[in-house]
Amino acid sequence: MLTTIFCHSDDFCKDFEKQFNSNFLTSGENIRKKSFKLTLSEIVTISIFYHHSGYKTFKDYYEKYVLVHMCNDFKELVSYNRFLELRRNVLVPLISFIQLKEKSIMKCNTP
Numbered sequence: 001m002l003t004t005i006f007c008h009s010d011d012f013c014k015d016f017e018k019q020f021n022s023n024f025l026t027s028g029e030n031i032r033k034k035s036f037k038l039t040l041s042e043i044v045t046i047s048i049f050y051h052h053s054g055y056k057t058f059k060d061y062y063e064k065y066v067l068v069h070m071c072n073d074f075k076e077l078v079s080y081n082r083f084l085e086l087r088r089n090v091l092v093p094l095i096s097f098i099q100l101k102e103k104s105i106m107k108c109n110t111p
Helices: 002-023 040-053 058-069 080-088 091-109
Strands: none
Touching: 002 040, 002 091, 040 058, 040 080, 040 091, 058 080, 080 091
């Protein structure tokens, strides 16, 4: 299930970033883009997989499951506090991805 979520989110995030960057207006000044250790799709995948984990809090899920059991799946894992900072930056693509997948699921279930 983790791999499936990642594949779908990675495809979506690549398209999202391409669209976002091509439509982004700048003032003409060079703006430094801080790189993340985790990719957009990795952050989205970890956030979505929480809902399948059975943990009651995201903190327990991240510290007791992600950092312990997913270190082979995600090579550049960061601390819990840093992950929360990164997750704030992916709110728009995360919501867009969830809405898109919800719509596609609803189309498949419509008689």
